[in-house]
Amino acid sequence: QKEVEQDPGPLSVPEGAIVSLNCTYSNSAFQYFMWYRQYSRKGPELLMYTYSSGNKEDGRFTAQVDKSSKYISLFIRDSQPSDSATYLCAMSAPNLNFGNEKLTFGTGTRLTIIP
Protein backbone atom coordinates (compact mmCIF):
# COMPACT_ATOMS: atom_id res chain seq x y z
CA GLN A 1 0.00 0.00 0.00
CA LYS A 2 1.30 3.44 -0.93
CA GLU A 3 1.78 6.01 1.82
CA VAL A 4 -0.32 8.50 -0.12
CA GLU A 5 -3.23 7.50 -2.33
CA GLN A 6 -4.77 9.79 -4.92
CA ASP A 7 -7.38 9.00 -7.56
CA PRO A 8 -5.61 9.58 -10.89
CA GLY A 9 -8.81 10.53 -12.70
CA PRO A 10 -9.14 11.84 -15.32
CA LEU A 11 -11.80 14.20 -14.01
CA SER A 12 -13.81 16.38 -16.40
CA VAL A 13 -16.25 19.01 -15.18
CA PRO A 14 -18.08 21.92 -16.85
CA GLU A 15 -16.85 25.47 -16.37
CA GLY A 16 -18.22 27.06 -13.21
CA ALA A 17 -18.61 23.78 -11.32
CA ILE A 18 -17.13 23.09 -7.89
CA VAL A 19 -14.27 20.60 -8.07
CA SER A 20 -13.28 18.31 -5.22
CA LEU A 21 -9.90 16.59 -5.24
CA ASN A 22 -8.84 14.21 -2.50
CA CYS A 23 -5.96 12.24 -1.04
CA THR A 24 -5.75 9.69 1.73
CA TYR A 25 -2.62 8.77 3.61
CA SER A 26 -1.44 6.15 6.06
CA ASN A 27 1.45 7.84 7.93
CA SER A 28 0.04 9.47 11.06
CA ALA A 29 3.30 11.47 11.46
CA PHE A 30 2.43 13.71 8.51
CA GLN A 31 1.83 17.26 9.73
CA TYR A 32 2.40 19.42 6.66
CA PHE A 33 0.08 19.16 3.68
CA MET A 34 0.43 20.77 0.29
CA TRP A 35 -1.30 20.88 -3.06
CA TYR A 36 0.72 21.41 -6.20
CA ARG A 37 -0.62 22.21 -9.66
CA GLN A 38 1.24 20.93 -12.71
CA TYR A 39 0.44 22.10 -16.21
CA SER A 40 1.37 19.88 -19.11
CA ARG A 41 5.13 19.88 -19.79
CA LYS A 42 5.81 22.15 -16.79
CA GLY A 43 7.14 21.68 -13.28
CA PRO A 44 4.75 21.51 -10.30
CA GLU A 45 3.91 24.82 -8.60
CA LEU A 46 2.84 25.17 -4.98
CA LEU A 47 -0.85 26.07 -4.72
CA MET A 48 -1.81 25.59 -1.08
CA TYR A 49 0.03 24.82 2.15
CA THR A 50 -1.63 23.71 5.38
CA TYR A 51 -0.18 22.78 8.73
CA SER A 52 -2.01 20.11 10.74
CA SER A 53 -5.82 19.93 10.66
CA GLY A 54 -8.27 22.58 9.51
CA ASN A 55 -9.21 24.66 6.49
CA LYS A 56 -7.33 27.23 4.50
CA GLU A 57 -8.85 29.44 1.84
CA ASP A 58 -7.10 31.36 -0.94
CA GLY A 59 -9.37 32.93 -3.52
CA ARG A 60 -11.29 30.19 -5.31
CA PHE A 61 -9.24 27.45 -3.62
CA THR A 62 -9.91 25.81 -0.24
CA ALA A 63 -7.72 23.15 1.32
CA GLN A 64 -9.07 20.92 4.08
CA VAL A 65 -7.19 18.52 6.30
CA ASP A 66 -8.86 15.89 8.48
CA LYS A 67 -6.07 14.19 10.39
CA SER A 68 -8.44 11.90 12.28
CA SER A 69 -9.52 10.36 8.97
CA LYS A 70 -6.12 10.82 7.29
CA TYR A 71 -7.88 12.60 4.45
CA ILE A 72 -7.13 15.87 2.68
CA SER A 73 -9.15 17.75 0.08
CA LEU A 74 -8.78 20.62 -2.34
CA PHE A 75 -11.91 22.44 -3.48
CA ILE A 76 -11.96 24.71 -6.50
CA ARG A 77 -14.96 27.06 -6.78
CA ASP A 78 -16.15 28.62 -10.03
CA SER A 79 -13.75 26.43 -11.99
CA GLN A 80 -12.17 27.92 -15.10
CA PRO A 81 -10.63 26.31 -18.19
CA SER A 82 -7.27 27.67 -16.97
CA ASP A 83 -7.61 25.34 -13.95
CA SER A 84 -7.15 22.35 -16.28
CA ALA A 85 -4.00 20.67 -14.99
CA THR A 86 -2.78 17.78 -12.89
CA TYR A 87 -3.14 18.36 -9.16
CA LEU A 88 -0.71 16.62 -6.81
CA CYS A 89 -1.08 16.35 -3.08
CA ALA A 90 2.09 16.23 -1.00
CA MET A 91 2.82 15.82 2.67
CA SER A 92 5.68 15.60 5.11
CA ALA A 93 6.44 14.82 8.73
CA PRO A 94 8.44 17.01 11.13
CA ASN A 95 12.07 16.19 11.79
CA LEU A 96 13.47 17.35 15.12
CA ASN A 97 16.96 17.72 13.71
CA PHE A 98 16.26 19.83 10.66
CA GLY A 99 12.92 21.14 9.48
CA ASN A 100 10.78 18.49 7.87
CA GLU A 101 11.19 15.10 6.32
CA LYS A 102 11.06 14.64 2.57
CA LEU A 103 7.85 15.36 0.70
CA THR A 104 5.76 12.35 -0.26
CA PHE A 105 3.57 13.01 -3.29
CA GLY A 106 0.36 11.47 -4.52
CA THR A 107 0.34 10.33 -8.14
CA GLY A 108 -1.80 13.30 -9.20
CA THR A 109 -5.33 13.81 -10.53
CA ARG A 110 -5.69 15.06 -14.07
CA LEU A 111 -8.45 17.69 -14.21
CA THR A 112 -10.11 19.12 -17.32
CA ILE A 113 -12.55 22.05 -17.14
CA ILE A 114 -14.86 22.02 -20.14
CA PRO A 115 -15.84 25.51 -21.45
Add this chain to the structure above:
Amino acid sequence: DSGVTQTPKHLITATGQRVTLRCSPRSGDLSVYWYQQSLDQGLQFLIQYYNGEERAKGNILERFSAQQFPDLHSELNLSSLELGDSALYFCASSPDSSTDTQYFGPGTRLTVL
Protein backbone atom coordinates in the same frame (compact mmCIF):
# COMPACT_ATOMS: atom_id res chain seq x y z
CA ASP B 1 8.58 31.24 -13.79
CA SER B 2 9.82 29.71 -10.51
CA GLY B 3 13.38 31.02 -10.85
CA VAL B 4 14.80 27.47 -10.94
CA THR B 5 16.55 26.60 -14.18
CA GLN B 6 17.36 23.17 -15.56
CA THR B 7 19.41 22.11 -18.54
CA PRO B 8 19.05 20.47 -20.92
CA LYS B 9 15.32 20.48 -21.63
CA HIS B 10 15.45 17.23 -23.54
CA LEU B 11 18.01 14.45 -23.66
CA ILE B 12 17.95 11.39 -25.86
CA THR B 13 20.59 8.74 -25.31
CA ALA B 14 21.21 5.00 -25.55
CA THR B 15 21.21 2.26 -22.95
CA GLY B 16 24.46 1.95 -21.06
CA GLN B 17 25.37 5.60 -21.47
CA ARG B 18 25.94 8.26 -18.82
CA VAL B 19 24.33 11.70 -18.68
CA THR B 20 24.51 14.77 -16.45
CA LEU B 21 21.55 16.97 -15.64
CA ARG B 22 22.13 20.45 -14.30
CA CYS B 23 20.09 22.63 -11.97
CA SER B 24 20.47 26.22 -10.79
CA PRO B 25 18.33 27.02 -7.74
CA ARG B 26 16.48 30.28 -7.11
CA SER B 27 18.74 33.09 -5.99
CA GLY B 28 19.42 32.70 -2.27
CA ASP B 29 17.99 29.18 -1.93
CA LEU B 30 20.31 26.78 -0.14
CA SER B 31 18.50 23.47 -0.65
CA VAL B 32 18.24 21.57 -3.90
CA TYR B 33 16.06 18.51 -4.43
CA TRP B 34 15.95 16.04 -7.30
CA TYR B 35 12.82 14.15 -8.32
CA GLN B 36 11.98 11.58 -10.97
CA GLN B 37 8.52 11.61 -12.52
CA SER B 38 7.26 8.71 -14.57
CA LEU B 39 3.73 7.83 -15.66
CA ASP B 40 3.37 4.80 -13.42
CA GLN B 41 5.32 5.96 -10.34
CA GLY B 42 4.38 9.60 -10.06
CA LEU B 43 6.82 12.08 -8.53
CA GLN B 44 9.55 10.26 -6.62
CA PHE B 45 12.03 12.03 -4.35
CA LEU B 46 15.63 11.13 -5.16
CA ILE B 47 17.94 13.26 -3.04
CA GLN B 48 18.30 16.60 -1.21
CA TYR B 49 21.37 18.77 -0.81
CA TYR B 50 21.62 21.64 1.63
CA ASN B 51 24.43 24.17 1.28
CA GLY B 52 26.70 21.66 -0.41
CA GLU B 53 26.01 18.66 1.79
CA GLU B 54 23.75 15.70 1.26
CA ARG B 55 20.74 16.11 3.59
CA ALA B 56 18.28 13.36 2.70
CA LYS B 57 18.09 10.41 0.37
CA GLY B 58 15.04 8.87 -1.21
CA ASN B 59 14.62 6.19 -3.82
CA ILE B 60 17.85 6.94 -5.62
CA LEU B 61 19.52 4.08 -7.45
CA GLU B 62 23.21 3.34 -6.91
CA ARG B 63 23.78 4.13 -10.61
CA PHE B 64 22.66 7.69 -9.88
CA SER B 65 24.66 10.29 -7.99
CA ALA B 66 24.38 13.99 -7.33
CA GLN B 67 26.35 16.85 -5.92
CA GLN B 68 25.89 20.50 -5.04
CA PHE B 69 28.69 22.89 -5.82
CA PRO B 70 29.95 25.94 -3.85
CA ASP B 71 27.91 28.26 -6.09
CA LEU B 72 24.87 26.10 -5.06
CA HIS B 73 24.08 24.72 -8.49
CA SER B 74 23.59 20.97 -8.57
CA GLU B 75 24.19 18.14 -10.99
CA LEU B 76 22.50 14.75 -11.18
CA ASN B 77 24.58 12.05 -12.83
CA LEU B 78 22.85 9.01 -14.28
CA SER B 79 25.04 6.13 -15.45
CA SER B 80 24.60 2.69 -17.05
CA LEU B 81 21.28 3.96 -18.30
CA GLU B 82 18.39 1.54 -18.79
CA LEU B 83 15.14 1.89 -20.72
CA GLY B 84 13.28 2.26 -17.43
CA ASP B 85 15.23 5.41 -16.57
CA SER B 86 13.28 7.30 -19.21
CA ALA B 87 11.35 9.93 -17.26
CA LEU B 88 11.05 13.59 -16.40
CA TYR B 89 13.66 14.72 -13.90
CA PHE B 90 12.80 17.76 -11.82
CA CYS B 91 14.95 19.89 -9.65
CA ALA B 92 13.42 21.99 -6.88
CA SER B 93 14.89 24.48 -4.44
CA SER B 94 13.92 25.94 -1.09
CA PRO B 95 15.37 28.74 1.03
CA ASP B 96 16.58 26.49 3.85
CA SER B 97 16.61 22.86 4.89
CA SER B 98 12.85 22.78 5.49
CA THR B 99 11.09 20.87 2.75
CA ASP B 100 7.62 22.37 2.89
CA THR B 101 8.02 25.18 0.36
CA GLN B 102 9.75 23.95 -2.77
CA TYR B 103 9.99 25.70 -6.11
CA PHE B 104 10.26 23.40 -9.09
CA GLY B 105 12.20 23.87 -12.30
CA PRO B 106 10.78 23.06 -15.76
CA GLY B 107 12.34 19.60 -15.81
CA THR B 108 14.58 17.59 -18.10
CA ARG B 109 12.91 14.94 -20.24
CA LEU B 110 15.23 11.95 -20.57
CA THR B 111 14.60 9.34 -23.21
CA VAL B 112 16.73 6.20 -23.20
CA LEU B 113 16.58 4.19 -26.43
